[in-house]
Amino acid sequence: AQSVAQPEDQVNVAEGNPLTVKCTYSVSGNPYLFWYVQYPNRGLQFLLKYITGDNLVKGSYGFEAEFNKSQTSFHLKKPSALVSDSALYFCAVRPPGDSSASKIIFGSGTRLSIRP
Amino acid sequence: DAGITQSPRHKVTETGTPVTLRCHQTENHRYMYWYRQDPGHGLRLIHYSYGVKDTDKGEVSDGYSVSRSKTEDFLLTLESATSSQTSVYFCAISPGQTTYEQYFGPGTRLTVT
Numbered sequence: 625a626q627s628v629a630q631p632e633d634q635v636n637v638a639e640g641n642p643l644t645v646k647c648t649y650s651v652s653g654n655p656y657l658f659w660y661v662q663y664p665n666r667g668l669q670f671l672l673k674y675i676t677g678d679n680l681v682k683g684s685y686g687f688e689a690e691f692n693k694s695q696t697s698f699h700l701k702k703p704s705a706l707v708s709d710s711a712l713y714f715c716a717v718r719p720p721g722d723s724s725a726s727k728i729i730f731g732s733g734t735r736l737s738i739r740p
Numbered sequence: 741d742a743g744i745t746q747s748p749r750h751k752v753t754e755t756g757t758p759v760t761l762r763c764h765q766t767e768n769h770r771y772m773y774w775y776r777q778d779p780g781h782g783l784r785l786i787h788y789s790y791g792v793k794d795t796d797k798g799e800v801s802d803g804y805s806v807s808r809s810k811t812e813d814f815l816l817t818l819e820s821a822t823s824s825q826t827s828v829y830f831c832a833i834s835p836g837q838t839t840y841e842q843y844f845g846p847g848t849r850l851t852v853t
Contacts (some may be wrong), residue, residue, distance in 0.1 A: 667845050
């Protein structure tokens with residue numbers, strides 16, 4: 625079955641330190657991969673995506689993500705965390721060859737907490 | 741929130757009553773989706789639409805129906821609400837084609853007592 629896993633329910637980082645939020649996927653072929661962020665009482669906001677090309681993609685708010693095909697991973701990273709980065713982060717995958725309506729599979733989410 | 745509104749934003753209803761949630765977009769996007777968000781489950785797709793009057797089921801469609809009579813509106817109906825349908829419901833839109841990311845509305849918090 626196609627799936628997305630976020631192995632950490634919570635990640636705690638000190639402000640100014642680098643952060644990584646992990647994501648692995650299980651789909652056949654070459655998937656499209658996404659990261660979203662959700663602030664309290666808000667909808668999800670699109671951060672970045674990987675479709676093809678350079679394995680390192682850059683997105684909003686200084687975030688980037690690295691696609692690793694051999695490890696089937698798409699980890700979210702930021703060189704220097706801010707307190708305002710504290711939020712719930714979702715990894716998502718669109719299976720390849722899905723011609724119908726761009727259905728996306730979401731991970732269960734990782735809560736990122738940045739301490740001052 | 742990308743030209744998407746949801747109404748109502750909060751609703752409390754009793755078990756067995758029908759409930760309709762509305763999603764309205766001003767982006768003229770072809771694809772629209774309804775998700776529910778529950779702790780530990782991320783977002784799960786309920787139904788989606790790929791055009792006016794064209795809809796299909798997602799992974800958790802039991803107990804829900806949808807309708808799309810206009811490009812801009814996508815309605816989600818709980819025919820007879822149950823406590824297991826207490827959740828936060830999100831609508832999303834996508835232009836499709838080569839733009840696969842989805843854009844989300846602010847959500848509706850539904851409590852079924």
